[in-house]
Structures are given as C-alpha cells and as structure tokens.
Amino acid sequence: MSNNSFAAASEIECDFDGVLMRPFDPCDHDLDANFRLTRFADLSERTKKMPKDVHSKVMSVEQPRGEPEAKGQKETMPEPEPQQPKIALDISARGSVFTKPTPLFGDLQLVQATDFGYPIIDDPYLMGKIACANVLGEMYAKGVVACDNMLMLLAVSTHMTEKERDTILPIMMRGFKDCAMKAGVNVTGGQSVVNRWCIVGGVATSVCKEIEIIQPNKAVPGDVLLLTKPLGTHVALNLHKWMTADGDKWKFLKHSFSEEEVGKAHSMAVKSMCRLNRITAQLMHKYGAHGAIAIAEHGLLGHAETLAACQQNDVALSICNMPVINRMSSVATQCGDSFQLMRGRCPEHSGGLLICMDREASIEFCKEMITMEGPSARSWIIGIVANGDKTVNFSKQRVIDVNI
Template structure:
C-alpha cells in the first residue's frame, strides 16, 4: 500500500486493518482578516484543503487548535474567540464533518488552525505522483489573497504604501478585492476534489504559503515520471497584479512566490479531460477554474514563463467567481461628468479595392458602409449629443474614403452592438 510522510499536503499511513489508510493533516496560522467569524471559516477551509488535494472528499474528524492572544482585553477575548470558533465549526459542518476536540493555549499572538483526519480505502484518495508529459495544469481559485489583505491594511492605516498604490487603484477597488478574497478563501475545495476522481486526475496540491510556484515545485519533485511543469497563465483577483507591479518585489505575485491562504487546488489532468473538468466545476459550483500550464518531459522542475498572461478575476453580484472579460472597463465609479482630457476618437475607413492591395494599410470589413448609413440615419433626439462627424478624406493613392470620428465612444459602441457589428471600432 502507498504511504506518504512529511513533505506533501497530508500523510498517508497504511493501517493494520487491511485495505485502509489514515489520511491526516494539520495547519494553523495567524489571522489575516479583521472579521473573526470569517477568519474561523478560512482556517477550517485551509486545513481541509490538504485532504482535498489528495482527492479525499470525506473527513471523519477535526480538531481545533486555538491560541488566545495574551494582549486581548477581556471584552475583546469574549467577542473574538467565540466568533472564530463558530466560524470554524460552521465550515466543518458545511464540509460534512464535525469538530471533536482540540487544544487552546494562551499565546502572545492569536493563532487558529486544526487537524483533519480521514480513514480511506485505496480508491478514495489519489496519490499525487502520476503526472505524465501531455497533461495540463488546472487551478481552481485565483491568486492574490496576500496582496488584497495587505492593500486593505494599507488603506485602513493610510500608510506610505497606500499613498503609492492609490495612484493606480481606488479605495472601492481595494475594498472589493478584500471582500472577494475573504469569500474565496472561505470556499471549500470539496467539489474540486470530487471531480478529480471523475476526470482521472494524476495528482494535485493546494496553493498556500509557498505561492503557486513553490507548491508547483514541491509537487513536480514527487512525480514518478521525469516531467516539468510550465505555467503560462496567472488568474489573479482584479487589480492585484497592478498593485504587485507597483510594489516591485514586495509580493512576487507575478513570479509565483506570493503567499496564498486557503488557495485553490493545482491539479494535473489529462489534456482531454481538463476542459471538461473546468466546465463541470462551473456547472456545479458556478465558479470558474482555469487551465494555467502544461506538463512536459523534463527533470522535475517547475517554472513560470517570462511574461505570463494575467487573467483578472472578480466576484460577481451573484457570488460566483469569474474572469473579467478583456474588454471590460475599469470599475472606477461613474461621475456625473466624465473626466476625459480629450475625446476618444475612433477612425473607421471604407477601403477601396485599389487601396486594400497595399500591404501597409489595414483591411476593413465590407460591411462598414452599412454602419455609416445607420449613423447618418441617427434619430434627431440623439443629435443633442454629437456621436460622430463624417468627412471625406483623400489618401495618397487619390482614392477617397470616409473618416468617421466618434466623439461619444460609449454611445457609438452601443449602436454598433445593436447593428451586430461589434468588431468594427
């Protein structure tokens, strides 16, 4: 029977009773959010993720580890500690298990964590060492939790670091990222673990304190085959990549070294199963998962390419976590008067055949005259806000084309969508 000791997410110990193994893990850390109840849920979720990374979906028992800060006043202790314990207990119940014991100590710093235990048959867990060349890497939660929590703290303290990052993000964006990250960290990876079985996972780990690259390196070293992990995409909570860039090497988010708390599962899946896995987890949970890299032949190393693609991710109004479409504009609040230095100008050209043959000029769809005609027939009620001006332009080829200068891009884009010509900007 297989066994695992120290080094991966959980230990796997064959029991003296035939065909059964003990799967067990422990974890604890300092609070990182200012909501005690949510902190309890995050701590419990973080402990259980180590079981889920092994494909274990049922936890038989949990213990709670709690360090009560000696610096708490009696009032703070009586409010904070019960809320943390309740959050931990509620998350355990959500996972289908119970808390039956633990240990509480007085400590200079507040601590919370626990122990998760499962007794499994061989088919109930997945050894994390069977990746083969051709597999792909899937991530089930976005990165950036450390950045969002630190940015929120800087905002509250109005520190020098906040004065630096406020040039690229608003207070509302930082607050939303912080709230998003809390609920992302408190979300169980149970569904992700269940689907590992149905889609033939070759191994997984959860992404926590060592960052996406650190955990990928730890996982690749356990593989029986000579493989490398190559990461191309980094799904990040919206605006966190921009903050990380602004702060230089403070976090290492884009380098894969930024610590995460209660992150997603990093899973090795057969290429033909990966897209189905992502589609099914979205169907079941509503949340998106991402294919972020590949497995290829190599020498047990993991790396992120020089310029990885950053995928902005946010929590929508319905509570689901989704990628932000590339065309989505900034979530900065709309003011009565838009602050625009100069009107944005979009130039559309109807290119005659003679001009199209010149390689240095763009080729535009032949449907453009229809769009121009619709603009010319704009209702008079819309003329109060000038949408565009159409003027003839003569090119060096002596061919005359029409130049459309759009002075209200938002209204013009709406008209284009109505005309079903969204590709002509």
C-alpha cells in the same frame, strides 16, 4: 480611515454561500471601534512559514544526543540508540503534511492534515471559516472528500482584554464549525491556550479506503495544469490593511487604486479563501486527475516545484498563465514586487488546487465545476505537462485579471 469605511470596505465580502450577512463590526459587540483582529500578531507582510531552504537545512541536520564531540570528554555518555537514523520527521515545507498512508485494518488508510497560523482578516467569523477551509484544502488535494474528524487549535492573545477574548473566541469557533459542517465533518475537540499572538488552525483526519485517495505523482506528458482559485489573496489582504490603516503605503497607492477596487479585491479574496475545494476533489475523481497540490504559503511556483519533484514519470510542468484577483498584479508591480507575485513566490491563503489532468477531461471538469458551484468556481488552464526532469518551467507569464 473611519470605522465606517472599514465596514463599507468589508460589506460586500459577505454575500456568498447564497446568503447575505452583515459584516463584522466591533461596535456591534461593544468592542472598541478600532479593534482589529489582525493586530494580535505582528508578522506584518511576512509569511508565517519558515523559508523552504531553512526547512531543508533543519531537516538534514543529524543531531544525535550528546553531539557535537564533547570538549571535556569526562561527561561523554553513550548514545541512547546508536543506530538512530537521520531525522525522517517532515515538519514540512508545506502548510500542512499528509501522513504517508499506512495500512490499518485491511485496506484502510489514515490521512491527516494540520495547519495553524495568525489572523489574516479582521472578521472573526470568516477567519474561523478560512482556517477550517485551509486545513481541509490539504485533504482535498489528496482527493480525500470525506473527513471523519476535525480538531481546532486556538490561542488567544495575552494582549486581548477579557471582553475581547470572550467576544471574539466564540465567533471564530463558530466560523470554524460552520465551515466544517459544510464539509460534512464535526469539530469534536482541540486545544486552546494563551499566547502572545492570536492563533487559529486545526487538524483534519480521515480514515478511508485507498481508492478514496488520489496519489499526486501520476502526471503524464500531454496533461494540462489546472488552477482552481485565482492568485493574489496575500496582496489583496495587505492592500486592504494598508487602506484601513491609511498609512504611507496607502497614500502611495491611492492614486492608482480606488477604495472600491480594494474592497472588491478583498471581498473576492475572502470569498475565495472561505470556499472549500471539496467539489473540486469530487470531480478530480470523476475526471481522473493525475495528481494535485494545494497552493499555500510557498506560492504557486513553490508548490508546483514540490508537485513536479514527486512525479513518477520524467515530466516537467510548464506554467504560462497567472489568474490573479483583479488589479492585484498591478499592486504587486507598483510595490516593486516585494510580494514576489510575478515570480510565483507570493504566499496564498487557503488557495486553490493545482491539478494535473488529461486535456479533454479538463474541459469537462471546468464546465462541471461551474455547473455545480456557480461562476465563482471557475478554473483556469495555466500550463502543460511535458517531458522533462521533474522541474517547473516558469517564464513569460501572462496575467489573467480575474473578476468574479
């Protein structure tokens, strides 16, 4: 594809937040027309996360200093701390992890989230925004609306030219900062290094009262499951990348999907990923949500399982609807479901919240979301909470093609 098509495809992605903005064009910045931010990491379609089972395996290994038993016993030394417990550290299966809130001064709690990863879109400004919205998403899932501080984590690629580095970095930082500003929080520091791959991420911190936190574990039978953003971001991003590269994958798919459709899907994905779940978190308080989780790298089902497993009551989550960015379920199916979208395992980036809430409250919640944020803030009832054994019932999905 020519660079013009690249611009055309991303053109419509910028008309949100009520402001029209020109899309990023490398030539505007005297960069090579073929400059693509996403090329500075080569994970390809893979997710940046380690699989969940790897995490469990790593976490369950007890590796005291000096283990396993020495072969030549001579050097064997005593354990530094013989009563060392199992590794409690949870470098978690989720995109980021909250601290168990710990009382500080009176009833204050410290809540934190961190995430970092690789560029998933080529526009550095919007990439900065997405990285920020993504980290904040973990705070909002806990009901924490007010963040006190953001740090940014950055790495420039050793393969970038100086010109590329000096151009891209400030734009990405600005995107991050603008998004944080929208969330009402300042970015006051961070760390930047050189790395083989380009990295962008952050750390969100809030010192808040217990009442500001919504515990995730209060679902009761009869609740519904709400999802606040459509699925399919990962599919849309990859499809757009294939189209831009004009390789074999696109040659196979281009008979079924038009460039316009791909551009629209990509635009919707970017818009969705940039959108903060902040008002969602506010309304979770207002309508008494019984728990929520942010949808990220482990896909809808992966995170639903985590949410189900932590419940206090003997409940199970039943998911029957899959709101997916228009036509992306078709793409996933044509790819033989290598994306695992229909199996609920497709990664999402800066995804929506999956919320447990009383059925009647959920209707009002959905209405007020749209009143406050407009039609792009549509939520979907995707399932119910029933009696059960803290698992997820995920079968007979009905796809809802989303076109907002």
